[in-house]
Amino acid sequence: MAKPIAxxxxxxxxxxYPGGSDLPKVLKTVAEIGYVGVETAGLHGHDPKEIAKVAAELGITICGAHVGVPNSETVKRIADEQAVLGNTRVIGGFGPNDFETLDAIKNAAAKFQEAAELLKPYGMTFGFHNHWWEFEKLRGEDRYIYDILLEEAPDVFSELDVYWCAYGKADPVAVLSKHRARIPLLHIKDGMLIEGDHSHTAVGSGKLNMPAIIGAADQTVLQWLIVELDxxxxxxxxxxxxxxxYLVDKGLATGSR
Structure with a gap:
């Protein structure tokens, strides 16, 4: 069954919304297109109660939030805000400099795992979002950095960004097949896969085989398809x-229009 689109x-x-000043306007625009969910990347000074109210009125679900990696000092503030928004999925990640050695990768994974454990009492989960650098391999390693992170952080889910996975010269279908039990969210983006070019295209007009990629996910685990164009x-x-x-007309996702 096709999954909802965010x-x-x-x-x-x-x-x-230049400057990020009018988030309610953005939500209205997104809902008018037909998206039934959004993933936030900050509230840009808006009260979470206001955003929750606007989203509810528009029939929009807040299905995730990019907030960084919670720690013991920040988890309560993050969890309290997400509870108001009705969101249970907290997402973060690290830059390439945090994955330069095996010890550094394990340290990053430990922080991911800690975040997941800290969020559990709030009824929330933690996942990491990848870029292309998680699909590099250290010298002498046959595993991607991505694989090591999942192995070292068993309570953490993956929000697989399918384009960055492919841009990193990995096969999104193979990654999904291997880790399908750990991937409830997909970041759907497309592009021409030109090295050094980080721009994207509308989904369906680039090089990725979206039907094959989405079809490789475990449909009992996958919950949302989330469009993101950087x-x-x-x-x-x-x-x-x-x-x-493209996603709705191809039967790959469900929306409101």
Whole structure:
């Protein structure tokens, strides 16, 4: 069964709300396109109660939040805010400098695992979002950094960014097949897979085989397809609309239109 479609709001950070000042307007725009969920990347000064109210009125589910990696000092603030938003999935990650050695990778995984354990009493889960650098291998290692992170952090889920996975020269279908029990969220983006070019295209107009990728996920584990375009050579809002239409019209996702 096709999964519900959401948008990572970072995608529209410039085109729809310059400066991030009008999040309610963004939610309305997203809902009008047909998206039934959003993933936040900060509330930009808005009260979480206000955002929760607007989302509920629009029929939008807040299905995840990128907030960094919670620790003992930040977890209560993060969990309290997410509880108001009705969200139970907290997501973070690290940069390439945090994965330069095996010890560094294990240290990052330990922080991920700690975040998951700290969030459990709040009824929340923690997952990490990848870029391409998690699909590099250390010298002498036959595992991707991504594999090591999942092995070392057993209570952490993966929000697999399928484009960055492919850009890192890994096969998203193979990764999904191997770790399907750990991947409830997919970041869906597309592009031309040109080395050094980090721009994206509307989903369905790039090089990725989306039906094969989405079909490789464990459909009993997968919960949301989340469109995210970091940068786009064309109008971003138009790309967001085209991405929605492609995924819904192909029967790969469900929306409201």
């Amino acid at each position: 948008l990572q709001l970072y995608t529209l950070r410039e085109e729809v 940068a786009c050579a064309t109008d971003m809002l138009e790309a967001v609309k085209k991405s929605y239409r």
